[in-house]
Amino acid sequence: MNKMNTKKLYIKTWGCQMNVYDSRRMEDILSPLGYTATENPEDADMVILNTCHIREKATDKVFSEIGRLRDIKEDRAKDGKKTLIAVAGCVAQAEGDFIMERAKAVDMVFGPQAYHELPEMIIKATGERVVNTGLGVDTKFDQLPQESLNHGAAAFLSVQEGCDKFCTFCVVPYTRGAEYSRPVTQILNEAQKLADAGAIEITLLGQNVNAFHGEGPDGKIWTLARLIEELAHIKVIERIRYTTSHPCDMQEDLIFAHRDIPKLMPYLHLPVQSGSNKILKAMNRKHTAESYLEILDNVRKVRPDIAFSSDFIVGFPGETDQDFEDTMEVVKKVGYQSAYSFKYSPRPGTPAAAMQAAIVREEIKGERLTRLQGLLNSEFLKFNQKYVGQIMPVLFERKSEKSGNLQGRTPYNQSVTVAANDRLIGQIVDVAINHASPSNLRGDVVTVEMVAKSA
Numbered sequence: 183m184n185k186m187n188t189k190k191l192y193i194k195t196w197g198c199q200m201n202v203y204d205s206r207r208m209e210d211i212l213s214p215l216g217y218t219a220t221e222n223p224e225d226a227d228m229v230i231l232n233t234c235h236i237r238e239k240a241t242d243k244v245f246s247e248i249g250r251l252r253d254i255k256e257d258r259a260k261d262g263k264k265t266l267i268a269v270a271g272c273v274a275q276a277e278g279d280f281i282m283e284r285a286k287a288v289d290m291v292f293g294p295q296a297y298h299e300l301p302e303m304i305i306k307a308t309g310e311r312v313v314n315t316g317l318g319v320d321t322k323f324d325q326l327p328q329e330s331l332n333h334g335a336a337a338f339l340s341v342q343e344g345c346d347k348f349c350t351f352c353v354v355p356y357t358r359g360a361e362y363s364r365p366v367t368q369i370l371n372e373a374q375k376l377a378d379a380g381a382i383e384i385t386l387l388g389q390n391v392n393a394f395h396g397e398g399p400d401g402k403i404w405t406l407a408r409l410i411e412e413l414a415h416i417k418v419i420e421r422i423r424y425t426t427s428h429p430c431d432m433q434e435d436l437i438f439a440h441r442d443i444p445k446l447m448p449y450l451h452l453p454v455q456s457g458s459n460k461i462l463k464a465m466n467r468k469h470t471a472e473s474y475l476e477i478l479d480n481v482r483k484v485r486p487d488i489a490f491s492s493d494f495i496v497g498f499p500g501e502t503d504q505d506f507e508d509t510m511e512v513v514k515k516v517g518y519q520s521a522y523s524f525k526y527s528p529r530p531g532t533p534a535a536a537m538q539a540a541i542v543r544e545e546i547k548g549e550r551l552t553r554l555q556g557l558l559n560s561e562f563l564k565f566n567q568k569y570v571g572q573i574m575p576v577l578f579e580r581k582s583e584k585s586g587n588l589q590g591r592t593p594y595n596q597s598v599t600v601a602a603n604d605r606l607i608g609q610i611v612d613v614a615i616n617h618a619s620p621s622n623l624r625g626d627v628v629t630v631e632m633v634a635k636s637a
């Protein structure tokens with residue numbers, strides 16, 4: 183066998199779906215060089231840490247992982263084996279030089295815009311250490327190989343990257359660069375490939391995906407709604423989702439798409455971050471609590487059963503008890519299906535990190551997060567309980583940790599565990615829901631006998 187085929191690649195991924203997607207793309211790029219994935223860093227000829235810089239202690243986590251890998255690298259060297267260690271992603275982008283200086287075991291550092299240059303960097307790294315953290319997103323997508331063919335029934339497709347919103351707490355505009363939308367033809371080709379490979383659900387990804395404005399095949403600029411309409415024509419694709427969005431980019435055509443395109447799932451992740459207008463202003467969010475709620479109302483008007491999800495930050499500089507209560511009020515008004523909530527953590531270089539005078543103590547942040555998550559969990563449970571006793575179409579995505587069970591999702595993005603045969607993976611199957619928790623549903627696959635009984 184060719185020696186090329188024996189190289190092993192270990193990728194550890196932190197952070198958002200965008201990073202998960204990027205890691206898969208890196209596997210694709212390296213496969214022509216003979217790399218195949220391994221779960222075990224001890225076997226790996228190349229290790230990539232695909233990092234996330236968005237919240238706290240990201241850099242510390244990366245350094246502790248590098249420490250563990252350095253030991254592995256030294257052990258492997260005793261057996262005459264070489265190990266390349268690369269740090270990729272947003273921590274690399276923001277702190278590449280610092281990593282190279284402090285961690286001598288690291289051979290390569292590169293940001294999200296340099297993935298297509300990986301093969302070249304590997305060749306360079308055999309002789310010297312490589313740093314590549316330029317921001318040049320418009321070439322990145324063109325030069326990546328096509329999505330590889332085996333990514334399951336629920337696939338991700340990156341359509342947009344970067345962000346021009348400059349929320350004062352956020353590193354994305356600095357690490358991922360300016361907002362960039364891929365050309366529509368490229369996206370449609372990739373979606374067709376995913377469909378050919380068995381995908382029946384596609385989630386369109388972007389840091390600010392509803393700002394999408396890619397060039398269409400007709401030479402005009404297409405909105406996200408227009409893109410979704412076109413993707414819905416791909417026969418085998420039965421479900422379309424998108425994440426993550428900004429309230430100010432929630433245009434009318436996208437709202438109406440939730441009414442007019444049955445394949446667009448009744449689920450919307452629209453982060454509000456805070457319920458206090460004073461804090462929203464300090465965050466440079468450019469919307470108020472009222473305008474956010476009005477947008478949700480407008481979506482609900484056209485799609486009454488839609489499920490909402492959000493991100494929240496507690497303890498942003500200057501947040502008083504009353505500001506926090508305003509956030510709790512928004513949660514009560516909306517009735518979320520799911521949400522992510524975080525303690526504010528200052529990110530170097532962002533405007534909020536300089537708001538020193540108004541820092542909220544860690545202890546208070548902790549108390550607020552606990553209260554918020556308590557309320558959110560009770561809202562999630564309320565949402566999920568509405569579906570007990572109902573039959574839901576569930577797309578089975580994978581085996582559950584519990585043996586003999588599969589894990590799937592409803593149209594509302596609720597996760598469902600069902601005792602079912604592995605052959606149902608990749609299919610949409612009717613499930614009778616019989617139990618709800620805040621983060622999961624349980625049920626039974628609907629059989630012919632059950633249908634006959636209820637008739």
Ligand code: 5AD
Pocket residue numbers: 236237238351352353453455493494495524525526527528529
């Ligand atoms: N501190 C806490 N949470 C943050 N997020 C982004 N930056 C920070 C920060 N500095 C959260 C926001 C965003 C989600 C992806 O991460 O809620 O929507």
Ligand code: SF4
Pocket residue numbers: 345346347348349352353354355389390428
């Ligand atoms: Fe960051 Fe999202 Fe704000 Fe853009 S819209 S700056 S990605 S939080």
